[in-house]
Amino acid sequence: MEVPATKIPAxxxxxxxxxxxxxxxxxxxxxxxxxxxxxxxxxxxYLLRTNFYQNANQILKEEHQIKGLTLDEKIHPEKIKPRKAxxxxxxxxxxxxxxxxxxxxxxxxxxxxxxxxxxxxxxxFMQNRIRLGARKARLEITSLHFDGLxxxxxxxxxxxxxxxxxLTATIIGLTGQRRFCWWDxxxxxxRPIYDHWVEKGKKHFTNIDPTFMSSTYQGxxxxxxxxxxxxxxxxxxxECVPHEIASxxxxxxxxxxxxxxxxxxxxxxxxxPPEYRQLTLHESNLLGYCYNRNGICxxxxxxxxxxxxxxxxxxxxxxxxxxxxxxxxxxxxxxMMQLPEGGQYDQHSEEYKARLKERNIVLPAIAFKxxxxxxxxxxxxLPEPILRDHGFxx
Numbered sequence: 001m002e003v004p005a006t007k008i009p010a011x012x013x014x015x016x017x018x019x020x021x022x023x024x025x026x027x028x029x030x031x032x033x034x035x036x037x038x039x040x041x042x043x044x045x046y047l048l049r050t051n052f053y054q055n056a057n058q059i060l061k062e063e064h065q066i067k068g069l070t071l072d073e074k075i076h077p078e079k080i081k082p083r084k085a086x087x088x089x090x091x092x093x094x095x096x097x098x099x100x101x102x103x104x105x106x107x108x109x110x111x112x113x114x115x116x117x118x119x120x121x122x123x124x125f126m127q128n129r130i131r132l133g134a135r136k137a138r139l140e141i142t143s144l145h146f147d148g149l150x151x152x153x154x155x156x157x158x159x160x161x162x163x164x165x166x167l168t169a170t171i172i173g174l175t176g177q178r179r180f181c182w183w184d185x186x187x188x189x190x191r192p193i194y195d196h197w198v199e200k201g202k203k204h205f206t207n208i209d210p211t212f213m214s215s216t217y218q219g220x221x222x223x224x225x226x227x228x229x230x231x232x233x234x235x236x237x238x239e240c241v242p243h244e245i246a247s248x249x250x251x252x253x254x255x256x257x258x259x260x261x262x263x264x265x266x267x268x269x270x271x272x273p274p275e276y277r278q279l280t281l282h283e284s285n286l287l288g289y290c291y292n293r294n295g296i297c298x299x300x301x302x303x304x305x306x307x308x309x310x311x312x313x314x315x316x317x318x319x320x321x322x323x324x325x326x327x328x329x330x331x332x333x334x335x336m337m338q339l340p341e342g343g344q345y346d347q348h349s350e351e352y353k354a355r356l357k358e359r360n361i362v363l364p365a366i367a368f369k370x371x372x373x374x375x376x377x378x379x380x381x382l383p384e385p386i387l388r389d390h391g392f393x394x
């Protein structure tokens with residue numbers, strides 16, 4: 001369906017003074033901050049070292065390996081040749097704890113900006129996926145959603161407000177022209193969308209009916225195009241704000257601040273390797289990080305996957321290695337995720353254990369079980385800020 005959207009000039013939302021972030025969020029719903037301490041050359045060097053399809057290729061058979069992006073494609077996303085990769089229709093790349101993540105996470109301007117948004121110094125982070133945009137910019141109203149638990153309980157008079165403790169999302173535009181689309185409804189009656197959310201089951205990730213949204217909040221759709229060709233930019237917004245997964249020729253990543261390590265247990269699915277079954281959410285993040293993987297859930301609370309959604313299992317089944325194939329209760333073959341083999345860092349050895357101990361790194365006991373594959377990531381060599389940010393050092 002066609003729903004008009006108002007283009008907001010990036011200059012209107014952009015500030016180099018991070019003390020303006022909260023006023024901009026309150027006024028516009030979105031704030032854009034350039035990370036000018038990271039030069040174009042430094043960004044490009046770290047992009048060169050970042051293998052976007054490492055996780056997928058560990059799972060796929062040799063004849064179905066995905067060709068990596070060239071540096072020219074990474075710098076000029078409009079030149080990216082489409083790959084037949086998991087989640088490629090949405091542009092998602094399930095790759096974590098990569099050099100480009102570490103570069104940004106250690107940038108002081110990034111950390112200061114996130115701390116201002118959170119209202120306190122941030123010392124805990126969760127990394128999220130990488131996203132490749134499309135060759136041409138377009139809006140995708142069918143992707144309209146919000147994340148987390150977006151509302152306060154209704155007041156006595158029935159009125160509704162957005163949560164006073166919203167999750168903060170930061171799109172990190174690496175290269176290209178990054179588009180973001182949201183609905184500015186902060187000054188509108190929120191009761192209708194609250195009721196819509198309740199009807200949908202109060203889920204952490206809730207799709208919103210575009211027909212309902214366009215009729216109830218007419219004229220509230222906004223979008224901005226941010227030029228990330230020279231500098232990395234932060235596009236900061238609150239996840240309770242309805243937003244869309246807009247497409248544009250760009251590459252972006254996501255790093256989310258969190259309040260505390262989540263030490264609860266939740267059921268795992270076929271998305272998750274069996275090693276996660278006895279782990280808390282936080283412990284699964286620690287173990288996954290050792291393999292450039294995610295844990296059981298994304299920062300939003302939604303169950304995460306390192307390869308593809310279950311809807312695509314049938315498509316990929318014949319293309320993956322036998323290690324990742326299992327038989328379900330109906331006797332049919334399906335995908336059962338495993339930790340990848342082929343890691344260079346043997347955490348089972350006394351030498352590596354000594355390196356971990358020397359740096360006070362704490363990992364779940366199952367990391368050292370003989371059947372657990374060698375680490376893909378040299379955890380013992382990571383910068384101390386990264387280790388502290390993710391809870392390896394307490």
